[in-house]
Amino acid sequence: MKTKITDLFNIKYPVVCSGMTGISRPELVAAVSNAGGLGILATADLRPDETRPAVNKVRELTDKPFGANVPFIIPGAEEKADILIEEKVDVVNYTLGTGGDLIKAVHEYGGKAVATVTNHKHALSAQRRGADALIVTGHEAAAHGGDVTSLVLIPSISDAVDIPVIAAGGFADGRGLVVALSLGAEGIAMGTRFMNTVESPAHNNMKKLSVEKQIYDTIYSDRIDGLPCRAIHSKATERLIKEKFYLISALYNSREAARAFGFPWLKLAVGILLSGYKKSKQLAKMANAFRVMRIGMEEGDDKKGVFLMGQVTGILKDTPTVAEVMEKIVLEAGKVKNELSLKI
């Protein structure tokens, strides 16, 4: 397969594994890159001193190109972005912020900078700042998809920008890849599908839930982690959404988040309080969500844990290896193309 993003990233197939907190660990990232796609390492829940070893671990497991994801809303993101730049990671994928001088620094060593966006304003701003490509994330997506569904968002943003678009949100198979390409995208990024693979570090209960849940079983709310976010609809998710005393809970939960980010708790707490009323409410919710999402991913506890998953979980029927996912996508896309040529 050959598209603008296979050329841009020097990969075989236009298929990206999204940077997923707690999931896109070196083993999964390398498996996707080895299978011909682009694996993206998540750094949100890595401490700065864990970030370089994680990059090195990916390099031990693959000699193929890979990327790393930095959400700029997370405290300490700048330090981790600097490490990715020092390490000359092939593709730096930034989100929830402009990244400051990140694009320039990535270009200086010949890397590619990719912005994850959910609307035109951020897509056009990333293009103006010099991003090489966009991951455009529709409403169906796990975690922070936009207000508009991929079917409408992808062609609309593809028409509005000159840089390649990678479609995310609701993609899991070869049919989806063909649709994305026909809507103007140059490839797809998948989160939920790669979360539910053999190489994914998610707890087996999370993978099992992902097979059992239907397309109707997720909920999208800005009260899960303070930003519009999609997760499995469960009693634990409802508790999080309805929590009244979340600012008080955040005092306790932010300690766990601070430890995970390698950020002094006091600095984090003061930073949250000084960030303004709206942002501090958002960050407080994020601290609370961080704990229950970790319980979901690592302990697989569906009574206490919250599971980020996209609507596409409802069409997943199995837990294959990454290589099987990739092989099936390629075969299916070819079959769909041939069938379409008979119809159109």
Ligand SMILES: Cc1cc2nc3c(=O)[nH]c(=O)nc-3n(C[C@H](O)[C@H](O)[C@H](O)COP(=O)(O)O)c2cc1C
């Ligand atoms: C468990 C989980 C964790 C995620 N963490 C992040 C993250 O740290 N950074 C990010 O940009 N997106 C994150 N996402 C969102 C994905 O990058 C991607 O946008 C989404 O999964 C695409 O939709 P899909 O699940 O329908 O494939 C996460 C998704 C999941 C399922």
